[in-house]
Amino acid sequence: MSFKSGIAKVAGKSSYWFLHNVLKGGTSFPGKFAMKIDPNVLNSLAKGYETVIVTGTNGKTMTTALIVEALKKKYGDVLTNPSGSNMQQGIVTAFLAHKHKHVKRKIAVLEVDEANVKMVTKLLHPSVFVLTNIFRDQMDRYGEIYTTYDKIVDGIKLAPDATIIANGDASIFSSVEFPNKKIFYGFKLPDDKPENDLKAPVNTDGVLCPKCDHILHYHSRIYANLGDFFCPNCGYDRPDLTFTVNNILEQTPNSLKFQMGNKDYSINIGGTYNIYNALAAYSVARHFGLTEAEVAQAFAENKRIFGRQELIHYGNKDIDLILVKNPVGLDEVLHMLNTEKDDYSLVALLNANHADGIDTSWIWDADFEGLNKDKIKKVLVGGQRWHDMGFRLEIAGFDPGTMSTNPDYDSLIEEIKKLPTKKVYILSTYTAMLALRKKMAEKKIIKAGM
Amino acid sequence: MSDKLIKIAYLYEDLMNTYGDSGDVKILSFLLKREGYDTQVDNISLGDEFNAFDYDFVFFGGGQDFEQTVVAKDLPRHKETLRKYINDDKPMLCICGGYQLMGSYYKTNSGVTIPGLDILPLHTVFKSDKRMIGDTRYMTEWGEVKAFENHSGQTYFDNKDKLHPLGDMIEGYGNNPQDHVEGLRYRNFIGSYSHGPLLKNTNVANAIMKMIIAWHQERVSEAKKVTE
Numbered sequence: 001m002s003f004k005s006g007i008a009k010v011a012g013k014s015s016y017w018f019l020h021n022v023l024k025g026g027t028s029f030p031g032k033f034a035m036k037i038d039p040n041v042l043n044s045l046a047k048g049y050e051t052v053i054v055t056g057t058n059g060k061t062m063t064t065a066l067i068v069e070a071l072k073k074k075y076g077d078v079l080t081n082p083s084g085s086n087m088q089q090g091i092v093t094a095f096l097a098h099k100h101k102h103v104k105r106k107i108a109v110l111e112v113d114e115a116n117v118k119m120v121t122k123l124l125h126p127s128v129f130v131l132t133n134i135f136r137d138q139m140d141r142y143g144e145i146y147t148t149y150d151k152i153v154d155g156i157k158l159a160p161d162a163t164i165i166a167n168g169d170a171s172i173f174s175s176v177e178f179p180n181k182k183i184f185y186g187f188k189l190p191d192d193k194p195e196n197d198l199k200a201p202v203n204t205d206g207v208l209c210p211k212c213d214h215i216l217h218y219h220s221r222i223y224a225n226l227g228d229f230f231c232p233n234c235g236y237d238r239p240d241l242t243f244t245v246n247n248i249l250e251q252t253p254n255s256l257k258f259q260m261g262n263k264d265y266s267i268n269i270g271g272t273y274n275i276y277n278a279l280a281a282y283s284v285a286r287h288f289g290l291t292e293a294e295v296a297q298a299f300a301e302n303k304r305i306f307g308r309q310e311l312i313h314y315g316n317k318d319i320d321l322i323l324v325k326n327p328v329g330l331d332e333v334l335h336m337l338n339t340e341k342d343d344y345s346l347v348a349l350l351n352a353n354h355a356d357g358i359d360t361s362w363i364w365d366a367d368f369e370g371l372n373k374d375k376i377k378k379v380l381v382g383g384q385r386w387h388d389m390g391f392r393l394e395i396a397g398f399d400p401g402t403m404s405t406n407p408d409y410d411s412l413i414e415e416i417k418k419l420p421t422k423k424v425y426i427l428s429t430y431t432a433m434l435a436l437r438k439k440m441a442e443k444k445i446i447k448a449g450m
Numbered sequence: 451m452s453d454k455l456i457k458i459a460y461l462y463e464d465l466m467n468t469y470g471d472s473g474d475v476k477i478l479s480f481l482l483k484r485e486g487y488d489t490q491v492d493n494i495s496l497g498d499e500f501n502a503f504d505y506d507f508v509f510f511g512g513g514q515d516f517e518q519t520v521v522a523k524d525l526p527r528h529k530e531t532l533r534k535y536i537n538d539d540k541p542m543l544c545i546c547g548g549y550q551l552m553g554s555y556y557k558t559n560s561g562v563t564i565p566g567l568d569i570l571p572l573h574t575v576f577k578s579d580k581r582m583i584g585d586t587r588y589m590t591e592w593g594e595v596k597a598f599e600n601h602s603g604q605t606y607f608d609n610k611d612k613l614h615p616l617g618d619m620i621e622g623y624g625n626n627p628q629d630h631v632e633g634l635r636y637r638n639f640i641g642s643y644s645h646g647p648l649l650k651n652t653n654v655a656n657a658i659m660k661m662i663i664a665w666h667q668e669r670v671s672e673a674k675k676v677t678e
């Protein structure tokens with residue numbers, strides 16, 4: 001370690017200690033501070049670690065959390081960055097904050113923003129890349145899906161020795177040839193038959209064959225453009241899968257039961273997209289030598305792993321607070337709501353700050369029309385762009401009589417208490433969620449922090 | 451042919467579908483429903499046959515750059531039917547990429563010139579270092595419009611006597627950084643860079659709906675004459 005890195009490390013660590021213990025905060029400042037002293041501090045901090053980088057549009061946080069839970073089973077201590085802190089400063093802070101225990105294998109599992117893969121790869125020399133999916137996401141910030149994937153590709157090219165563990169059901173991940181070792185995972189459900197010939201719904205992006213520009217078809221489609229794809233024109237099709245989900249046994253908004261390999265797995269969270277996240281984590285765990293039984297045990301641990309979904313008890317209400325940020329993620333949440341058996345109330349919060357995406361058009365590409373409205377007894381609309389959200393729901397067929405608008409969080413929280421159902425789903429964009437959580441923390445409904 | 455069924459052709463709905471413009475069609479369907487009309491939306495995709503006069507309204511939205519180049523290769527098959535349809539005062543709305551493709555050409559960031567349908571005298575030049583992103587406001591013949599633009603294509607009219615803008619800018623860029631106007635109004639054709647979607651501005655949505663109903667009634671009575 002250079003003298004400069006040594007200083008940066010000490011400075012970063014003490015600023016972390018100060019912020020964490022004295023000021024009770026600080027997710028990115030210590031990292032920023034250490035990087036000021038030595039821009040390459042990450043290089044020395046990460047020495048001796050095998051690093052797993054998790055990237056892609058949706059599922060980074062959940063996949064990272066599940067990988068960490070699984071690897072802890074075998075290796076005890078695993079370094080990771082907290083939910084959402086996936087930019088460089090957040091990653092440096094994660095290394096600074098980590099208390100070293102004596103372990104056989106030093107492993108770091110990091111969620112990395114798509115745009116930062118190249119820069120982080122330069123500094124960390126990762127041994128594994130996990131690629132979840134690429135969908136349109138806040139196009140005013142990220143641009144189009146091919147641009148996003150190009151950024152990830154630029155990073156992978158710097159680490160030809162690393163293993164790529166990628167979603168084989170996403171055609172984009174086999175569109176570029178790499179010298180790297182590749183492991184693909186995907187769904188191989190009982191209805192996935194070679195004679196099936198299906199197309200994706202019209203609101204799906206990324207459906208063109210990467211080889212010949214014709215529209216891809218599917219033997220089995222799971223959601224959006226993910227599934228057992230094939231090109232009827234040139235024959236391009238899904239790569240061979242090493243790890244598979246073989247069956248979905250049970251699905252509710254708060255539980256999933258499914259089969260991978262020869263074993264059944266349960267997790268306390270809903271949504272088909274979370275089965276993909278579990279499958280990605282399972283693939284990484286198996287790659288690191290865990291047995292099926294060890295993975296199943298890790299997933300079944302009583303602790304609820306949240307990702308970007310949180311359960312809140314408030315008065316007599318059971319509230320599911322769910323982050324939504326792009327049309328594919330939102331669509332999948334809507335599908336998940338359609339598995340709810342009880343009546344519920346829906347709260348939709350839309351902001352248009354930089355972190356939410358300043359363009360709110362994307363809510364129109366999600367299928368609110370397909371939401372089963374019989375179960376929804378009341379709708380509250382809020383956030384800066386409550387007007388746009390309310391209009392979207394009205395066009396989707398919600399009776400304006402069952403909707404009310406609450407731009408103010410104090411009154412929104414009061415209204416939630418008065419909702420006619422026990423079950424409440426809040427769908428919220430990022431900064432609206434932060435604002436709501438802050439208000440709820442002030443009112444002691446939840447603890448502060450994320 | 452049903453008197454109360456409005457048929458909408460959505461050009462390349464499965465490829466030009468990433469900027470929320472599907473909302474324009476959803477809003478029109480909703481407003482038409484309130485007027486007592488059902489709607490049928492047909493996706494006209496790669497390789498599909500298409501006669502514009504079978505429809506009461508043609509819609510063409512924005513998509514990703516790559517998809518747009520693929521669409522540009524398939525589109526010329528429909529040039530004649532769309533040219534006649536537009537010049538015969540039939541209603542059509544084109545947003546962003548769809549709007550660009552009605553012109554003579556667009557030049558991509560890498561300098562490649564991709565021919566459009568050349569139905570309207572306009573052209574577009576992409577400047578990736580000057581992407582125009584943000585809220586827009588402009589004044590149209592139906593009143594003020596609020597929307598969102600996100601494009602690197604700069605569109606210029608080549609015949610300003612024939613083409614008229616949809617609106618005058620109050621906020622944002624519109625067609626290009628120089629002209630301070632947004633979109634195009636030519637007969638009953640509307641082209642625009644407005645996402646948001648555009649038709650959440652119900653003043654514009656209602657105006658387009660009136661054009662659709664008028665042409666629908668004409669089409670229904672013509673069909674009746676033929677069968678009589």
